[in-house]
Amino acid sequence: MNKPTDYKIPIEGSLGLLALGAVGLKAWRAKRVENEEKIKKDKKSAKKGKG
Amino acid sequence: MKKQKVLFIGWDAADWKIINPLMDNGLMPALNKLVDESVIGNISTLSPPLSPMLWTSIATGKTADKHGILGFVETDKENGTIGPIKNTSRKSRAIWNILNAQGYKCNVFSWWPSHPAEPINGLMVSNFFNSVSTNYNEEWPVSKGAVFPESYVKELKELRVHGEEITAQLIEPFIPKLLEMLDDLTDDDHKKISRIRKHLAECVSVQAQVTWAMENTEWDFTAVYFDTIDKLCHFFMQFAAPKMNKVSERDFEIYKYVINAIYVFHDMMLERLLALAGEDTTIVLVSDHGFQSGDLRPKSLPKIHASIALHHNPLGIFLMKGKGIKKDERIFGASLLDITPTLLAHLQLPVGRDMDGKVLAHCFEKSQEVKYIGSWESQKGDFGEHPKEYIPPAMNENEAIAQLAELGYIELEENKEEQFDKITKDNQYHLSVVYRTTGRELEALSILENLYELDKVDTRVNLDLIDTYIETDQTDKARSVFDFFKKLNTEKLVNFDRIEVNILLQEGKIKEAIQILEKLKKDGNSSIALLLQLANSYRIQKKYDEAKPIYETILASDSKDATALHGLGICLLKNEKFEEAADKCMEAIGIQFEMSACHFHLGEALIGLELYEDAANALELTLNLDPNTNRARKLLIDIYTKHLNNKVKASIHENYIKARKENEIIIVSGLPRSGTSMMMQLLDAGGIDVLTDEVRDKDANNPKGYYELEAVKTLKKNNGWLGNAVGKALKVVAPLLKELKLAFNYKIIFMERDLKEILISQEKMKLRNNPKLKNKGITYNLKLANAFENELKKVAIWEKQNKNIEILRVNYQTILEHPTKEIERINEFLNGTLNVKEMDGVIDRTLYREQLQKN
Numbered sequence: 001m002n003k004p005t006d007y008k009i010p011i012e013g014s015l016g017l018l019a020l021g022a023v024g025l026k027a028w029r030a031k032r033v034e035n036e037e038k039i040k041k042d043k044k045s046a047k048k049g050k051g
Numbered sequence: 052m053k054k055q056k057v058l059f060i061g062w063d064a065a066d067w068k069i070i071n072p073l074m075d076n077g078l079m080p081a082l083n084k085l086v087d088e089s090v091i092g093n094i095s096t097l098s099p100p101l102s103p104m105l106w107t108s109i110a111t112g113k114t115a116d117k118h119g120i121l122g123f124v125e126t127d128k129e130n131g132t133i134g135p136i137k138n139t140s141r142k143s144r145a146i147w148n149i150l151n152a153q154g155y156k157c158n159v160f161s162w163w164p165s166h167p168a169e170p171i172n173g174l175m176v177s178n179f180f181n182s183v184s185t186n187y188n189e190e191w192p193v194s195k196g197a198v199f200p201e202s203y204v205k206e207l208k209e210l211r212v213h214g215e216e217i218t219a220q221l222i223e224p225f226i227p228k229l230l231e232m233l234d235d236l237t238d239d240d241h242k243k244i245s246r247i248r249k250h251l252a253e254c255v256s257v258q259a260q261v262t263w264a265m266e267n268t269e270w271d272f273t274a275v276y277f278d279t280i281d282k283l284c285h286f287f288m289q290f291a292a293p294k295m296n297k298v299s300e301r302d303f304e305i306y307k308y309v310i311n312a313i314y315v316f317h318d319m320m321l322e323r324l325l326a327l328a329g330e331d332t333t334i335v336l337v338s339d340h341g342f343q344s345g346d347l348r349p350k351s352l353p354k355i356h357a358s359i360a361l362h363h364n365p366l367g368i369f370l371m372k373g374k375g376i377k378k379d380e381r382i383f384g385a386s387l388l389d390i391t392p393t394l395l396a397h398l399q400l401p402v403g404r405d406m407d408g409k410v411l412a413h414c415f416e417k418s419q420e421v422k423y424i425g426s427w428e429s430q431k432g433d434f435g436e437h438p439k440e441y442i443p444p445a446m447n448e449n450e451a452i453a454q455l456a457e458l459g460y461i462e463l464e465e466n467k468e469e470q471f472d473k474i475t476k477d478n479q480y481h482l483s484v485v486y487r488t489t490g491r492e493l494e495a496l497s498i499l500e501n502l503y504e505l506d507k508v509d510t511r512v513n514l515d516l517i518d519t520y521i522e523t524d525q526t527d528k529a530r531s532v533f534d535f536f537k538k539l540n541t542e543k544l545v546n547f548d549r550i551e552v553n554i555l556l557q558e559g560k561i562k563e564a565i566q567i568l569e570k571l572k573k574d575g576n577s578s579i580a581l582l583l584q585l586a587n588s589y590r591i592q593k594k595y596d597e598a599k600p601i602y603e604t605i606l607a608s609d610s611k612d613a614t615a616l617h618g619l620g621i622c623l624l625k626n627e628k629f630e631e632a633a634d635k636c637m638e639a640i641g642i643q644f645e646m647s648a649c650h651f652h653l654g655e656a657l658i659g660l661e662l663y664e665d666a667a668n669a670l671e672l673t674l675n676l677d678p679n680t681n682r683a684r685k686l687l688i689d690i691y692t693k694h695l696n697n698k699v700k701a702s703i704h705e706n707y708i709k710a711r712k713e714n715e716i717i718i719v720s721g722l723p724r725s726g727t728s729m730m731m732q733l734l735d736a737g738g739i740d741v742l743t744d745e746v747r748d749k750d751a752n753n754p755k756g757y758y759e760l761e762a763v764k765t766l767k768k769n770n771g772w773l774g775n776a777v778g779k780a781l782k783v784v785a786p787l788l789k790e791l792k793l794a795f796n797y798k799i800i801f802m803e804r805d806l807k808e809i810l811i812s813q814e815k816m817k818l819r820n821n822p823k824l825k826n827k828g829i830t831y832n833l834k835l836a837n838a839f840e841n842e843l844k845k846v847a848i849w850e851k852q853n854k855n856i857e858i859l860r861v862n863y864q865t866i867l868e869h870p871t872k873e874i875e876r877i878n879e880f881l882n883g884t885l886n887v888k889e890m891d892g893v894i895d896r897t898l899y900r901e902q903l904q905k906n
Contacts, residue, residue: 012220017256019319021262022210025255031890 011035054155054271055398056332057376058324059146061109061162061274062317064281065103065368066341067093069314080313085334089372090414092382093645094389096340096367098488103136103341105387106163106276110145110393112406115485118143120164121478123455126471133471135179135451136164136275139443144427144434146391147171147274153400155271160261162276167196167443171435174264175199176207176693178276181256183249187215194443209257217248224253225312226305240305246286247309251316254279258320265327275324281312284342285359291344295449297351335375335398337390340367366645371414373397382413383645383676388551388598396421403427404771404792407489413675423794425771462508466526487515490852492523492790493845503532508539517550521557523844528634529554546788552584561588572601579612586618595622615644621652629659647676651683658686663694679854684708711796716773717780717881719758720788720846721802722839724812726863729894730800731758731782733874736893739884740779753874758782766790785842789849798881799857801846805864806836870894 009017009031017024074083097108097115109122115121119142124568126133141164146373147157148169157173166177180197187644191211222229225247225897236244254277289295290306297467321336329335341364343349352358372378375397388408395402396410401422410421424430456463461477464470479498486495499516502509513536520529533550548571555564568585582605589598602619605612620635636653639646650673657666667690673683684704689699700728717739735741735758745759762772770792777795791797810832850858859880866873871891878885 010220011451012218015221015224015316016319017318018212018221020323021320022259022266023262025210025212025259 056270056328057272057373057394057398057766058328059272059274059335060321060324060337061106061276062107062280062336062338062344062368063276063278064165064363065285065317065366066316066336066366067368068341068364068650069310069344070368073311077125078311079318081325085325085336085370085372088380089334089370090377090380090382091368091370092385093366094337094369094385094387096363096365097485099484100340100363100365101481102278102281102339103163104481104485106260107141107143107145109337109339109387109390110162110274110406111141112146112388112408113143113145113386114407114489116482116489117405121481122474123461124452125478126474126476131407131471133452133467133474133810134446135455137166137167137443138164138169138332139167140164140436146171146394147175147272148434148436149395149400149427150272150398152430152432154833156269157274157435158264158268158270160263160264160273160275161257161273161278163278164451166194166446167434167437168199170199170436172433173270173435174203175274176203176266179446179451180207180209180260181253182451182454183211183213183252184447187213194446196446205594206263207260209636210256210263212252212256212259214245214252217251221251222247224315225309227308228305233306241284243306247283249878250279250282251313254316254320259878261326262323265324271362272434273328273402277317277320280313280317281337281342283309285301285362288342288344288348288362293345295348295350331374333376333394335373335394336368336370337387338367339387340365348425353580362615371411375416376414376418377416380413382411383672385411404794417452419472476505476509480515483515487519487522490848492519493841495519496523507535510545513832514545514550521553523848524557528553529557536561542759543826546578546580548581549584551606552581552588556584556588561592564588572604579609581610583614583618586615590621591617591626594623598622607632611642613639613646613649616642617646617649617652620649620656620784623650624656624659627659632656633660647673647680650676651680653688654683658690662788663690666690667695667700671752677854678707681708712775712882714794715796715798716776716778716791718788718791718797718799719782720779720785720799721804722806722809722842724800724809724816725803725804726861727782727784728756728758729866730802730861731780732756733890734780734800734876734885735750736889737874737878737887739885740879741780742776742781748896764788785846785890788846795855799856799858800877800880801858802863803860806839808863809839810836867894 007008009027013028017028070079070082073079073759074086077083092573097105101122103120107118108114111118119140120136123136124133125136125140147155148171151171151173152158155172157175159169159171159173159175161176161178161181163178165175166179168175168177175198175693177194177197178453182194183191185191189212190209193204194206198207219229222244223519225338226244229244245311257275257277261273262744264270275677287306287309290298290303291310292303292307294300294307296305302636325334336378337761343362343364347364349361352361369382369390371393386408388406388506389411390408392402392406392408395415396412396419397415399422399426402410403426404423405426405428412418412421452461452463455461462473463472479502483495483498483502486492486498495515496519499512499519502512503516506512512810513532516538517533520526520532533547533554536545537547548567552564552567555561555567565585565588568581568588569662571581572585582601586601586605589595589601599619599622603620605615606619609615616639620632620639623635624631627728633653633656636656638648639649640653643649650669654666654669654673657663657669667687670683670687670690673680674687684707688701688704691704692699717734719727719734723728731741742760743756744760744762759782762769763781764787766783766787767790770790773792773795779860783791785801788799814832850856858879861877862875874885874887874890878887
């Protein structure tokens with residue numbers, strides 16, 4: 001349980017990830033940002049598709 | 052030189068009783084593995100059990116009267132403000148300050164109280180850094196002074212987690228049904244869940260910050276404190292299994308896993324911390340107290356101050372792992388005060404003689420010589436402290452106080468003035484509890500009497516004042532306060548019978564006490580506590596046949612009452628029913644292992660059964676728990692010599708007694724003019740090396756000399772020189788006895804003389820020294836007489852509380868009349884080391900002019 005890369009990081013987070021401390025927390029937040037960006041991007045593409 | 056690294060973890064309220072089944076079920080694997088590599092044990096908490104006081108005692112090795120942290124909140128008399136307790140009120144150096152001065156790089160996280168962060172050569176993050184006061188999307192400010200050095204704020208503030216970041220999936224291990232019941236949650240459920248989110252967020256914030264620092268800074272010592280177990284236990288322990296009557300089926304089903312989940316999460320965090328620390332780092336894991344679980348949970352709390360502490364189990368957890376530390380071993384008799392001295396000894400650093408804790412020598416694989424210094428407080432160096440003129444930065448104190456009130460730690464009053472007075476009184480009360488529970492009842496009394504004058508209705512003050520009067524043998528005062536309190540307390544929130552019985556027992560009216568207890572028993576009003584009092588009263592009177600059935604009655608309603616089992620065991624032992632006695636003692640030990648007296652009685656019962664090997668084991672355990680149980684040591688020497696033919700083991704105990712003697716100082720004490728100089732002269736003649744500087748010359752008052760040492764007068768400020776007195780005799784007047792360093796053993800010859808004679812002798816001495824006073828004549832100073840009586844009571848209490856002193860009382864009149872017999876008694880007390888023939892001629896009765904009958 002030493003590296004967050006050992007995990008598939010769920011967007012909702014996990015206690016295992018948070019128990020890792022700073023690296024886990026940062027990885028979770030990065031995943032959330034990445035997910036938000038993906039959603040934004042998907043929305044944009046959807047709009048474009050519609051347009 | 053490379054420093055030995057230390058990771059010091061605090062888990063507030065962690066309890067082996069909850070941990071053990073979790074480890075057995077494989078749910079705390081990291082701790083389970085650590086336990087196998089460590090020395091572990093229970094650790095006794097202190098009173099009052101308030102976190103800031105306890106964690107400061109852990110970090111300083113000192114009781115709260117010395118370290119100055121007296122509660123959750125404090126008042127500032129100068130500007131009339133109230134605020135949460137800050138480390139600027141701490142009067143003693145903490146372990147990280149001491150290590151800082153030794154060149155260690157220290158990182159400290161969230162310790163109680165660590166705000167404002169101290170300027171240590173490392174990193175300190177205060178206990179207010181992670182407090183949330185804003186909504187998730189708002190700017191989350193950093194309290195000024197929360198981090199030192201401030202350069203770390205930028206990185207660390209990003210590692211704070213807000214409660215609103217905690218998702219339902221993260222809560223699921225705490226509430227497994229959460230996701231399926233999201234639509235059915237009540238307002239009360241939402242409040243409970245918010246609480247979990249908030250405390251979990253604070254917990255993961257601390258974990259994020261400490262792990263970041265462990266990876267990204269150079270450190271030798273890391274101390275990190277987590278309070279989430281305690282916080283969640285206070286709210287959710289009632290929902291844990293077995294279901295309590297007051298809890299609904301629904302709530303039980305929803306919240307029964309919260310406590311186990313937070314322990315499991317701590318194990319996961321521990322695994323990470325251990326991995327980052329590395330194999331060579333010393334690990335210390337400690338809780339300040341445990342938390343009552345299962346059937347021991349209180350069903351309700353009385354409406355008295357800080358009653359939430361009644362949830363606490365007085366035994367917390369202790370674990371230590373590292374180079375030179377025993378593996379897979381148990382230690383007994385540890386106290387919170389012992390952590391800092393033990394860590395210092397482990398790091399080969401001197402322990403302050405002014406520390407109240409002891410070095411837990413049984414933790415170490417090899418016995419090592421502990422180095423001592425008088426005090427770390429007087430040492431010069433860079434201790435990483437706030438400068439003397441430092442003024443703590445302003446913070447949002449109202450918010451912090453509101454948070455403490457929400458957690459039930461303080462009660463909010465209507466206006467600020469009342470709040471100010473209440474906090475001042477609370478902290479004074481806390482100090483009185485510290486004094487009472489550390490053998491300084493008279494200091495406690497002076498505070499309690501003041502508080503009583505301010506508020507005669509305060510229940511806690513009334514109860515403590517009565518008990519302290521009883522403890523100090525002032526039963527008349529106890530009864531007077533009790534009678535008044537009884538009239539006031541019409542709601543009968545207090546068990547008056549218990550107090551009445553205590554007063555009667557102290558008055559020596561055991562029969563009357565028993566009558567009350569018997570009546571209550573007959574009327575069916577007797578509680579277990581009262582029955583225990585009754586049985587113990589009979590036992591004190593050696594009426595074992597009367598005591599026995601009462602212990603049996605108690606056990607019929609609670610078969611796991613360890614005190615009753617032990618009491619019954621003693622009754623059986625005294626009736627020579629050794630086998631049954633051994634069974635009962637073993638049962639009691641199985642429930643409450645730390646009862647050293649019970650191990651001793653088991654040993655006695657096993658001797659009665661001629662099972663000497665087992666008896667030796669029981670007696671050895673007695674000594675592990677309480678090394679000062681001399682009667683166990685003497686029995687062991689006897690068993691090893693006469694029955695087990697084990698000269699090596701017998702010699703270990705003989706050497707211990709010898710070593711004690713080598714660490715022994717003979718003290719001659721008493722009130723001034725009670726014959727102390729005569730006794731010193733006697734010891735001198737008997738061949739004892741007396742420690743005197745002869746600064747005070749002999750005179751008409753003491754023609755043979757005073758046998759005094761100037762340094763004794765400043766014992767309070769400096770007692771570091773006491774080591775030079777080992778093996779010698781020293782004169783210390785009664786009021787200074789309490790300043791003796793308890794690192795030594797003392798054989799005290801205490802001179803007793805009629806108070807009137809003492810006062811007249813002192814008056815005459817004054818006249819001889821100042822002839823101008825001659826016309827005034829000799830007067831009897833009543834105030835002084837009272838003060839002297841008080842001093843004698845203090846000595847009696849001090850004697851009771853300290854196991855490293857033995858007192859022989861010698862009456863002045865008796866030694867004048869029967870010198871040979873008394874000298875023999877003194878010789879026996881000092882293990883036959885005196886040349887009694889030389890002593891016989893010393894007593895010159897003509898010198899003692901002040902005997903009343905001769906005047």
